[in-house]
Amino acid sequence: MKAVILFFSALHLLFTASITANAGVPATVRVDYVHTGNASIENYAIERVLIEPLPWAGNPARPIDDSNRGVNKVEIADLKTGELLYSRGFSTIFGEWSSTEEANKVQRAFQESVRFPKPEKPVRVRILKRDEKNNFVVAWSIDIDTDAQDVIRRQGTAPAKVIPVRVSGPSEQKVDLLILGDGYTAADMTKFENDARKLSDHLFQVSPFRERAKDFNVWAMAVPTQESGVSRPSTGVYHSSSLGTRYDIFGSERYVLTTDNRALRDIAQYAPYEFIEILVNNDTYGGGGIFGQFSTAAAGNDWANYLFVHEFGHHFAGLADEYYTSPVAYQSSANRQEPWEPNVTALSDPAQLKWKNKVKAGTPLPSPWPKEVYEEHSREYQKKRSALRAANRPESEMSTLFKEDLRYNNALFSKAPHQHVVGAFEGANYEAKGYYRPEMQCIMFDRSDSFCHVCSDAISAIIDLYTTPAKAMK
The missing domain is CATH 3.40.390.10 (Collagenase (Catalytic Domain))
Incomplete structure (x- = not known):
C-alpha cells in the first residue's frame, strides 16, 4: 500500500510540475471562430480570444510544422515584422462536410479553434487552405493583440478531475x-x-x-x-x-x-x-x-x-483511410489529385512515389494483389453488415461478422506473393480505382493489428515534431 501511495504521489508531483506556470513558459492562447459555407464557398468570423488556464504544453524547440500534413494550416506571425512564430497543420469537420451531398444544397456553420503559445506582441493569425495544386494559400487572416481588454483571462474551476x-x-x-x-x-x-x-x-x-x-x-x-x-x-x-x-x-x-x-x-x-x-x-x-x-x-x-x-x-x-468498399458520406471526384496524406497516392508518376525509399528494387508499380477476389467477398460482407444494422440486431452478431471478415482477409492475403511488401496497391481513400496504398494490409485498411511501414514512419515523424529538439533533426 505504501508503494502505491508513493507512486500516485510521484504522479501528482509530475502533473503539478507540468502545469505550473513559470517565467519561461508562455500562456496558452485560444482563438475560437466560426467556419461557414457550403461546397463552393467558405467564410470565417472570429468569436472570442481566451487565455487558457494552463501554460503552453508544446515543444518550444519545434514551433514550426514542417510535416506538410492537413487540409489547413494555422500560422502565427509577428504583426510588425512578419516573422513566423508558430504553425501547425490540421483538418476540419467543415472540410469533410463540404464534400458531402448536403453541402451542395445548404450552408452550415461549424465552430473551430486554434491554439498557440502567447506571443509578447500583437500577431497576425492566418488560416491557410490547400489550393488545386495542393499548395497552402491564405484563406483568412485576423490581427490579434493577446493583451487586449476583450481577451478572456479567467476561467471557472475545472468541471472534473484530471x-x-x-x-x-x-x-x-x-x-x-x-x-x-x-x-x-x-x-x-x-x-x-x-x-x-x-x-x-x-x-x-x-x-x-x-x-x-x-x-x-x-x-x-x-x-x-x-x-x-x-x-x-x-x-x-x-x-x-x-x-x-x-x-x-x-x-x-x-x-x-x-x-x-x-x-x-x-x-x-x-x-x-x-x-x-x-x-x-x-x-x-x-x-x-x-x-x-x-x-x-x-x-x-x-x-x-x-x-x-x-x-x-x-x-x-493525418493518415488516410485505406479501405474503399465500405459506404461513406463523401462524394467521389473524377479529379485524382495527389493526396496530402502520407499513406495514399494517385500514382501519377511511379518514379516519384512518395514512399519510393521503402520500395525494393524489382517491385512492380502498381503492385498486383487479389483485388477482384477481395472485392467479390467484400460485396457479400457489406450486404450482411447492412442487413444486421437495418434489423438492429445485437452487437455481438456484428462483431462475429467482423471477425469472419478479418479471418477471410488474413487467409486471402497470406497466399499473395506480395504480402508484407511495400509497393502501390490499387484501392484506397474510399476509391476502388485511381488511389493506391503502400501495403496490402494495415490498421488503416482493415481490422488487422499493425500499421504498415509507411504509416509507422508517418506516425514517428509527428512524435518527433512534439518531442525532438530542432537541432537534432536532419
Missing part, C-alpha cells in the same frame, strides 16, 4: 494525449478510468507507439452525464452529454464526432494536451478522427482496441 494515466516527463518534452469521456455517469467514473487505461495501454503495444511510449504523457478526464451513453439518432436514442458526441455524423451510422467545439475546448483546457481521443460509453461499433482536432472510439465495443488506434491514426498523423 487523472494522470501515464506521466513520462514535463509536457514540453512529451506528446500530451488527453482522453476525454462522454456518456459516463457519476456511477460510471471507475469504468471510464479503466477504459482509458486499458485502451491507452493497448495503443502502446502497437508499433511505432510501443517503441516511443516514453515520449507520451496520457491524461484522462470525464464530466459526468445524467444517462449512460451518447446519442444515436438513427435508432431514436438521444442523450444529453457534456461534449455532445453522437453517432450518425453525415448520415453514416458508424461515424462518431462532436460538432460542439466550444464544449470540447472548454473542458479540455483544464489538462495539458496536444491531442484528444474521446471515449463514448457505448457498445455499438463506431468512431471517427480528424487530423489535429480529435478522435473518438466506442469504448464498450468488442473492437474498441482497434477503433482507438485506427481513429487516433487519423487524428495524430
